[in-house]
Structure formats: C-alpha cells, structure tokens
Amino acid sequence: MPVPRAIAEPVAALINEFSKLPTIGPKTAARLVFYLLNRPRHEAQALAEAILAVKDKVHLCTTCYSLTEHDPCDLCSDERRDASMICVVAEAKDIYAIERTGAYKGRYHVLGGLISPMDGIGPAQLRVKELVERVGADAPAEIILATNPNAEGEATALYVGRLLQPLGMAVTRLAYGLPIGGDIDYADEVTLARALEGRRVL
Amino acid sequence: MRLPHIELTNFRNYRELELEPAAGLNVFLGANAQGKSNLLEAIAMLGTGKSFRTSRESEVIREGASRAVVTGEAHSRMGIVRLGCMVESGPRSAHKRYLVNGKDVRYARFLGRAAVVTFVPADLQMIGGAPSLRRAFLNAALSQEQPPYYHELVRYQRALTQKNAMLRSETADRELLEVYEQTLIEAGTALWLARDEAVQALALHAEQAHRRWSAGTEHLELRYHPNVPAQAPTHDAVVEAFTTHLRAHRDAERVRRTALVGPHRDDLRFLLGGTSLAAYGSQGQQRTAVLALKVAEYHVMRKRTGEAPILLLDDVLSELDAARAAAFLEGIGDVDQGFVTATELDSRFPAARKFEIDAGRLRVQA
Numbered sequence A: 001m002p003v004p005r006a007i008a009e010p011v012a013a014l015i016n017e018f019s020k021l022p023t024i025g026p027k028t029a030a031r032l033v034f035y036l037l038n039r040p041r042h043e044a045q046a047l048a049e050a051i052l053a054v055k056d057k058v059h060l061c062t063t064c065y066s067l068t069e070h071d072p073c074d075l076c077s078d079e080r081r082d083a084s085m086i087c088v089v090a091e092a093k094d095i096y097a098i099e100r101t102g103a104y105k106g107r108y109h110v111l112g113g114l115i116s117p118m119d120g121i122g123p124a125q126l127r128v129k130e131l132v133e134r135v136g137a138d139a140p141a142e143i144i145l146a147t148n149p150n151a152e153g154e155a156t157a158l159y160v161g162r163l164l165q166p167l168g169m170a171v172t173r174l175a176y177g178l179p180i181g182g183d184i185d186y187a188d189e190v191t192l193a194r195a196l197e198g199r200r201v202l
Numbered sequence B: 001m002r003l004p005h006i007e008l009t010n011f012r013n014y015r016e017l018e019l020e021p022a023a024g025l026n027v028f029l030g031a032n033a034q035g036k037s038n039l040l041e042a043i044a045m046l047g048t049g050k051s052f053r054t055s056r057e058s059e060v061i062r063e064g065a066s067r068a069v070v071t072g073e074a075h076s077r078m079g080i081v082r083l084g085c086m087v088e089s090g091p092r093s094a095h096k097r098y099l100v101n102g103k104d105v106r107y108a109r110f111l112g113r114a115a116v117v118t119f120v121p122a123d124l125q126m127i128g129g130a131p132s133l134r135r136a137f138l139n140a141a142l143s144q145e146q147p148p149y150y151h152e153l154v155r156y157q158r159a160l161t162q163k164n165a166m167l168r169s170e171t172a173d174r175e176l177l178e179v180y181e182q183t184l185i186e187a188g189t190a191l192w193l194a195r196d197e198a199v200q201a202l203a204l205h206a207e208q209a210h211r212r213w214s215a216g217t218e219h220l221e222l223r224y225h226p227n228v229p230a231q232a233p234t235h236d237a238v239v240e241a242f243t244t245h246l247r248a249h250r251d252a253e254r255v256r257r258t259a260l261v262g263p264h265r266d267d268l269r270f271l272l273g274g275t276s277l278a279a280y281g282s283q284g285q286q287r288t289a290v291l292a293l294k295v296a297e298y299h300v301m302r303k304r305t306g307e308a309p310i311l312l313l314d315d316v317l318s319e320l321d322a323a324r325a326a327a328f329l330e331g332i333g334d335v336d337q338g339f340v341t342a343t344e345l346d347s348r349f350p351a352a353r354k355f356e357i358d359a360g361r362l363r364v365q366a
Helices: A009-018 A026-037 A041-057 A092-101 A128-138 A151-167 A189-197 B036-048 B121-125 B131-145 B147-169 B174-213 B235-248 B250-256 B283-305 B322-332
Strands: A082-089 A106-110 A142-145 A170-173 B002-011 B014-019 B024-029 B067-076 B079-088 B095-100 B103-105 B116-119 B220-225 B267-272 B310-313 B337-342 B351-358 B361-365
Touching (some): A026 A041, A082 A092, A092 A106, A151 B147, A151 B174, B002 B036, B036 B067, B036 B079, B036 B131, B116 B283, B131 B283, B147 B174, B174 B235
Parallel strands (some): A082 A106, A082 A142, A142 A170, B116 B310, B310 B337
Antiparallel strands (some): B067 B079, B079 B095, B220 B267
16 A cells, blocks of 8 residues: 655655755745745746746857857847957856946856866866967957956966966956955955055055 | 853753853863863864864764854953854764854954964874874964964965876876966965974974973974975075976876975974984973973964963873973963863862863862
C-alpha cells in the first residue's frame, strides 16, 4: 500500500524546484508555492511563460557577450553610444549596475567571470581572446577595466591590462575610494590608504 | 586594556556564564578537565577571533547547540567597545561572525580591538619545531598590531594559492603567472619589511629579559631569516631581490610544481652565544628563550598600541620550574589584566581575583 502523502505530488514537485534556486530554502519555497496556489491561473501562466522565454529567446550578443534578444544587442547597435570606449566587466549584471549610474555612454565587454586557477578558471574559460580580437579590429581609444576590487578582480584586470597595453590604447581601472556619505573615521585602514593614493587635485 | 565583563553562551562546556574579572591577575583554579582552558580560549577569541587550540572551530559549540557565543566589554584608552565572536555550525564547516558594538563586521575590522598575548604549553616547542610555527607566531602578533599587515598577508596567501594551482596544472600561461608574481612581490615585500622591523624590536626586548635571567652569562639573539635575502631592509632592495630570486628559481618551481620563493618560507632563528638553539640548545635553554620571546611580544605590543595587552597563560607556569616561572612573571612586570589557569593555588601568583572552576561552574573565591 502506498504511504499516504501529507502534500499533493505536484505541490511537492514545485517546492522541490523552487528550493533549487539560489538563496531559497525549503521553507521559502513552500511559501512561494502556496502563494501561487492562491493566485489566478493567468498569473501562474505568465510566470511560467516568462521563465521559458528567458531560456528560449535570450542569447549572448556576439560582440559584447551580454544577454540580448537580438544580435547585436541594443547597447552594441545604439549609434549614439561612444564606440571609442569599451568597459570590461565580469558579468552581464555588472552592466546594469553601471548603466544605472547614467555616467557612462560607451560600449561594454562581458568576460563571463573572473580568472581563478584554483577553481579551474583560466583566461581560456573566459572571453579574453574575444576581447583582444575585438580591440584589435575596432581600435578604441580607451579600455576601462571594471572588475571587482577583490583578489580575483584585481588579478583579472592586471592580466587583461597586460594583454591590451601593447595595442597602444589607454587602459584604465576604476578608482578606489571612500563611499559617498560615509565617514572617514569609519573607513577601514586599507580603503583609506587606497583613497589617499588615488587622491586628486581640487 | 581590560575586559571587566565577559559572557559565554554554549561555548564548550559552558551553557551560560557571566564573568566579572578584576584588574590585575585573575586565576582560574580547578582540577583537570573542568573547563579552565575553555575559558581562556573564549577570552582569547575576543582578541584574535580564532581558537588557539583547534582549527576545527565547530568544536567550541556546546553539544546539542547550534552556535557558541563569546561577548565582552573591552575598556581601553580609546574608550569602551563591545565585542562579540560567534561560531555557528554549518553544513560543511563552521561559520564565524564578528560583532563590534552589536554590528556585524568583517574579521579585519574586529581583529586587534582587544590586544591579547597568549602563552600556551605548545609555544614551548616553537624553537625546536617546524618553521611554520615561528611564522605563525609572527603572523599572529603582527596581524593584531597592524591591520595593514593582515591585509597584505591575506593578499599574499591568496595569490600564492593561485600560483600553486597554476604550477600544479601545468597550464603555464607565463603572462598570468607574472600577474600573480607581481602581487606576491608587492604583498611579500610589505610582509618582509614588517617582519624585519618586528623581529628587531622583539630581539631587543628578548635579549634584555634573557640577560637578566642568565646574569649576563649567555647572549640571546633573534634573527629574521627571510627566504629572499635583500641587500638592505628597504622597499626597493626587497623588490629587486624578490624579482631576481623568482627568476632564478623559475625552472625549479616548474619541476617541483610549487612556489619555492617568498615569505611563506621565512624563518625566525634563535641563537645563544652565537650558536643555533634549534640545533644545539638543550630543552631548558629553548624554553627559556621562548619565555624571553613572549616577554618581548608583550612589551613590543604594549609599546606599539600604547597600552598593555591582556595576558593569557594556559597551564604554562605549571610546566615551568619555579625559577623560570618567577623570572617570566618578573619580566612581564605589572599587568593591566591577565588570566592564568592552574590546578592549585600557587603563592607565586599575585592573584587579584580567584575563580574556582568545577564542571563548568564558576565560584569567586573569597
């Protein structure tokens, strides 16, 4: 005789699927499922279709390797953007962070991660070769390396910088410094020291 | 530096414990296995954020509990700060959290808020043991004193791990290897210079203490023995030596598949009357030299931070003969606050407050 189930099979299956997602544990997964059970069918359908659409319609841009529906992506095909600058980022999500500032009007290049030999990620696993080829073909005036200020981000920036410098354009790195609205006496010694190194004339 | 109030929750054999230590020397008395060292371990964690007894820190969580907590109020000339260190059990390894005035902070922001000098019986093996013990001593002392040192140490170790991963995998991308070596040279030079300076300061104090004890008959020397020998203790000279050394050992590193050059292979050497204590010193001579080193650590830290660190002695005095124990305490001088464990009350301790410990229970002795 089958063991009686406390939860209907489809409900258990969906809880299981949700709990595979990052930052979602079994309890949150169950809450999401019970929430969806109480919503009208069309909302559930919209969610299911949106998930499938992401998988079916979104591809990598063959120029910058960002996520896009059409190739080349909107950012790469926008003629108003400055093609003489390329901002190199680790992940596509970093583009959204920089775009939110509204302070940058150039193009992008997504590496697809950061170099870390201990995790088996070398330059060959990332889009480094593609960047060098693109830079060689387009000859931009400046490359901005916008990787995270941690050990892997630093190493990746140094490495990419070494490959690009012989090509002759300006290679720059994001500045380090104090957070806006912060207090100097709350900053840690290392950040403060880097901010001093990177000071500029008023 | 003082900790007038300490609380433990689910730490080793303590479910809940509140402790109000006095200024001066606090003595924890009790038979073996009652929890004396556990208390000292907890107090040390408020300073260093690490256990001095185990690298598997989930061991400090009391059986059946999910997290161990130590909190304390540190009074220093900088004011009063509330410190907390938590060890939470996780699926694979323990997760640690550090609190300053109730806020979660990174380890680097926690370390050194309460300066401590710990002395445990294992330290007595330092001279005869592996070089890694002596490097660990230098790293622990310097990280507490100088936040930038800890930052450079982490940077160095990270780049070293990456370089070793590359050497092992044989995917020798020369350009990438040089990126890691550039970081190793930068961070390694900072470590080199800080260690050199620290060993000189330690050598001075250790020699003084030792001279008093031996009535001037034996001369103790401490020498920094860097893996990369530089012409002079200057930034440029060390960078140059490091670069040359790396180039000279490039083939050897590829063959051995591991990084052979840099401060991760430094050593600290002890000489008595010009001969190596590690090779020729007796057990007793080695012990006396470690005592001198610990006295020096205490005084150097006091000088650098501008106030006396908290002294933690775990069963050390009972390991020593009466003359050495007395010499050590005399070398330290008056402590601002200290903690000592002992199985029986010893007239040598100028105890300010005595606590009797019996199976995780604490009683202040009149």
